[in-house]
Amino acid sequence: MAVMKILVYGDPVLRKVAEPVTDFGPNLEQIAADMLETMEKGDGIGLAAPQVGLSIRFLVIGLPVEEEGVRKMITLTLANPEIVAESEELATCEEGCLSLPEINIQVERPEAVTVNYQDLQGNPQVLEADDMLAVVVQHEMDHLDGVLITDYLPMLQRTMMRSKLKRLSEEHASSTQG
Ligand SMILES: [Zn+2]
Secondary structure, three states, rough: OOOOOOOOOOOOHHHHOOOOOOOOOOHHHHHHHHHHHHHOOOOOOOEHHHHHHHOOOOEEEEOOOOOOEEEEEEEEEEEEEEEEOOOOOOOEEEEOOOOOOOOOEEEEEEEEEEEEEEEEOOOOOOOOOHHHHHHHHHHHHHHOOOOHHHOOOOHHHHHHHHHHHHHHHHHHHHHHHH
């Protein structure tokens, strides 16, 4: 297993529409293991493949939950996810992103979604997500279409955040040279 480099705002890969996953099995298992390790190291609860420079429709989730007083971890790996149903009810949550350090943005999304996807072997699966899991899966799926949480900001706030974002992408550019 290896920790991968997380791309930061300003990297063009984050803005690309990712390609469908076609290579299942050992290769994808390895990518999933590396991404989960990278996500945990970054204290994230989800990570999409474009964030580590792989422009494929794949994401991982590691969400701590508490059920009847017992803490456990939901770990999911989704290839080619597609939302097939969503609730009319919306929920707003403050979201962060490993590719946008130190930025938190209120994002409104459907409270629950049904997602069709393929597992690491390419078998079709269905995920019924609500609450925090619904937030994470929709956030990570946005990455597969090149969408970032800053895109949800109203125009005025986006303008106000422009200098902060510019600084982020400049810091990133200089750190890759150095
Ligand atoms: Zn993100």
